[in-house]
Amino acid sequence: MSKKILIADDESHILHVVSMKLKNAGYSVVSAMDGEEALELASTERPDLIITDYQMPVVTGLELCRQLRVIRPDRDTPIIMLTARGFDMDLGQLGRLGVSTVITKPFSPRELLDKVEQLLAKPTSARNA
């Protein structure tokens, strides 16, 4: 069965571009337009990986990561964070919240796909380490 990826971004063009790239690579994709929707989908859909924007309405990407830790402390779904900030980001804090990679906009969809494949190729135990 193909791996499932959740992508959350309030910019629909990002959602579409990333979804298309991932679907073409054989992943099944669910998308959310804000953090709240993403939070719901994270629990109902149980994605293998989450890609989220940093700044989103209702629930920010950061808050989404924090909530995920609270709701599912047992799971360590890898998270890729997309951001237009790229500066003043506390990488340590992001790491503690389970963010594996930060990618600044504009990004190459190809690079993002590489990152996804890298993260999903790792055995779970390695991610725990």
Next chain:
Amino acid sequence: MAMEDLKLATFVDSEPMASVYGELRKLMGELGVDVGVWATDGSESEPWRPRCRFTEMCEQSGGEIKRACSELAARAISQDRPASSRAQTGHCIIALPIHQRRRLVGAAAGSFPVREMLEEEHLARLCDRLQLDRKAALEQARGSVRHSSDQIEDFLRILDGMQAGIQSRIIARQDLESFSDNLATTYEELSLLYRTSGSMHVTQKPEQFLNKVCEELQDVMDLAASVAIVYAHPPAIEEDLVVISGRIGLLADQTQAFVNSVIAPRLAAEDRPVLDNHFLAASGELSEGPVANFVAVPLISEEHTIGILVGLNKRSGEFDSVDVKLITAIGGHAGVFLTNNNLYADLQDLLMGVLHALTATIDAKDPYTSGHSQRVALISKRLAEECDFDSESIQRIYLAGLLHDIGKIGVPEAILCKAGRLTDEEYEDMKRHPMIGANILGGIRQLDEMIPGILAHHEKVDGSGYPRGLSGDEIPIEGRIICIADSFDAMSSYRRYRDALPLEKVIGELSDCAGEQFDAQLVERFLSIDLERFMGEIHQPAKTVFPFRIAAENRR
């Protein structure tokens, strides 16, 4: 933020949703169903206003149908599923929850009168209760009623399909708008990159290149101003070069001072692009200052910071990583351009130095001809300018003038420095110098273009010159120009066998020989120059080996 702080309210983009509801009401109305939309808080998003005349008649006393719709909408919202009922009047009522991106945002509810209401007994009861005129009511009802109550499920399905269709069409349109918007911005950025990388001709002046870069950056990034400063590094850049596009309420030197004193140190400290979206808020003493936010990158040449590129006051919001990446790429281009430009200027400088040194060795053989080559070069250049030649030709004529006597290296010193008249044999030897010069430089591809001028500078328009006896237009223009310059400088300089001739005498000689030795038109042009002043300029002792920087002045 704790879970309970999460705002669960939906953020409905009200404008496009209003158009969903409007269209829904219109289309359902055409099917004979009067539809209204209620939001989750019970407020009416799209008014239920009957276009069915019979319904309107019934509604005039009491508003039972609307109330039924609103109540059913509330039920559909609270149960989050479709619902149907009958109003007291007998109207069928349907309601459907509406979701937007999986979120319940309200419910659409509609009503339609049904055939059963036309039954005499039913209609009589209704008219009595609502105090309606039976005849008029019957007439309206006959004209309005189109459906029966067993179609209620069908209409729920139609309503659902319709709202989903309209909604997805509007979302698709919004998506398309956002895509187009983004694509346009991306195209602008991409074409800025294409343009800067495509316009990095090394022969262009740094100021020109940076001006264009700053203008385009200001435009594409929507900045109040953009600034490029390149620190002095001769020979390419003599003093700090400051290029500003746009205005931020500071004078040019204030802007330069601000960039140098505030932004440059931060750039040096952080060792990466610097972005400050809250500069104005953070700087206490400069709270009234004109700089609100900025983004800056260093200009790097061979691992050294040679300048700085700054974007000031983004007009549309804050700087983000897109801006940082863009200005970093543009700064990279500028760095490469400046590096190449510097290398080019360096090479030009070296070439000019070598050529001047080479000609100085000829002039040094005879102290009386000291500086002659350089002056002939300057005079030729001036005359070429007077004739409106393009800058490339002017540079070529200058260099040919500088090198015109290079062949004298092959003429014995005894002849060159002989005090008295030359014998015929000696004169023949002397006449070989244009050919020798052409041969010496013939091996240097880059100096090929100088050869016609060097070879022909002793040809005369009447055909009596040497080495080939060319006449009139057969003599290359460079040769005709250098010939005048050479003679002018020879006559107006001191020689071991005579004093320098006074200027009037020199001018007289040139005029007399116009059409014989010299090209008459060129003499005319030459004599239109203020020669007294010009001579003062070229006879000044040169501060350096190089009287002027051809690299800087003549580069296109």
